[in-house]
Amino acid sequence: MTCEGCVKDVSTTLSKLDGIKKVEANLKDQLVFVEGTAPPSSIVTAIQNTGRDAILRGSGTTDSSAVCILETHSTTVANKIRGLARMVQVSPNMTLVDLTINGLSSGKYYATIREAGDISRGAESTGSIWESLKNKVLGSDATAPVEKEPRGIFGTVDVDNEGRGNVFLDRPVAVWELIGRSMVVGKSKEGPFQREDENTLVGVIARSAGVWDNDKMVCSCSGKNVWQERQEQVSQGMA
Template sequence: MHERPLFKTLFAVPLHCDGCVDSVRKALSQVEGIQSVACHLEDQLVEVEGTAGPSAITSALGGIGKDCILRGSGTPNSAAVCILETHALGVENPVRGLARLVQAGPKLMIIDLSLKGVSPGAYQASIRQNGDISRGAASTGGVWEESDSPAGLSRGRLGQIEIDQTGSGGVLLDSPVEIWELIGRSIVVSRRTEKFEQDDEMTLVGVIARSAGVWENDKIVCSCSGKTVWEERTEQTSKGML
């Protein structure tokens, strides 16, 4: 385990007055790993610096009734995201998880992994050789770098996440890799690391894609749909997005 350096995350948060700012600051002061909070009332943005994952921050804000949208993390070209879905047929809401990846330092990537709607137990998270998810996890290849590393020591093995009786769980992991090495590959979260079955509803897979760094994403209205970020948020939440 590496000592995690500080990194920044930026959130859109409905801030109506100084009272909102005070309540946000108070809530985030209770989150372990947060070093500083800057609230921008006019821009409706909250900037956080520390070692806390975005999921811990969104949970704390949700606890005081504040919705929020992650607008960026890390520095430019240092962040990625992976939406994790089941590829079992006939599933109404296939999205079951989200992995946010931030380059916190040279050869140090932090992964904020959260899941919901899965069976309780221990799951293994791994980076796969390719981003072909046409057959779910079965078409993603083996664990990345597994053939070139001693047994169990591949950089592609991210670690374990425990799911509680509510079907939810989250974990902050780190790995000695660079974001650029992973773009276009995939992440699989499953009870197994090989011989995947496409009808296994509890095996999740997604492609790793770049995401915005802090202050890189100033979109308020989507140019494609004309929807605000909050309208998009409501729509995506209804589809099972975390």
């Protein structure tokens, strides 16, 4: 943002989003404070639609946030990063998931959490759906098993003809339960998955910084500032 006109443009655009309660833009610090329930991805997209770019500097509070970079393991694909899942725990047993996909063929995809975090062979090596073997309980007659949906089934996302998809999910899980496991996004919920299927994505879930926990402007490992890193991510297909 370079002037008060920019501040007004960004603020007006964000105020129109569903779930936004309050917007405060600071020209001097180049920061926009947003209060509400809109998915982070929709906020970034709205700012981009004004002709500007934006970087999400953290979600939630310390130890309540996680992120998963989703990639295809197909050896025939150059830009392997095809998606991003941001996770924020909002209560002891509820986590919000903001899932964005870019570059897949159109259709319906399932997002599942897997038992293992081994992605050495792509989705093939991630194991079964998390808790799929623990959700059998006895029925009312104490004889017939009743199948409960595993908590590892997070939901579905529809990808349009341009290869883009976005969904905002809520699941009864805590972030600490997910760390180190993997997320798979594919047209099949159960599998089996093929490593060379470019439309099957997988990534390991890792902790991410909470709001204001990461105030770096230059990465010590690469020497690049956050905007240079952002440009590299965009070039690789990561929103």
